[in-house]
Amino acid sequence: MLFVQGIDNETDRRWYTSVILNRLMFVYFLQRQGFIDNKDLNYLQNKLEQSKQKGENHFYDEFLKALFFESFAKPEIERDLSVQQLVGKVKYLNGGLFLKHHIEEKYQISIVDEDPI
Secondary structure, three states: OOOEEOOOOHHHHHHHHHHHHHHHHHHHHHHHOOOOOOOOOOHHHHHHHHHHHOOOOOHHHHHHHHHHHHHHOOOHHHOOHHHHHHHOOOOOOOOOOOOOOHHHHHOOOEEOOOOOO
16 A cells, blocks of 8 residues: 555545555456457556556556546547547446546545555
8 A cells, every 4th residue: 555645544545545456457357358449458567568668657647547537437529539549449438436536536646656665
């Protein structure tokens, strides 16, 4: 949980860690079933590697937030072109898992890409 920064309340940080893990596990399931970006079975790993190659250290801020809130949570027609280019071919999921959580509304959250130690 040292990776989750910006949440000063321990209970909220633990809860938010669970929210992120649930989202990532669901995305992992979708990728392994071939439902994301033209059947990319390593979608998350490939996107992380692309982020690293750009020299960015903001996978959560730059990619995951776009994937969660601007892709899965919005119909394709409502998405910004730059988001579509970043995340690839991703279907809209009509459900609450990828809507902003109240903890995300309350805090300025950051998740580091590497161990901060």
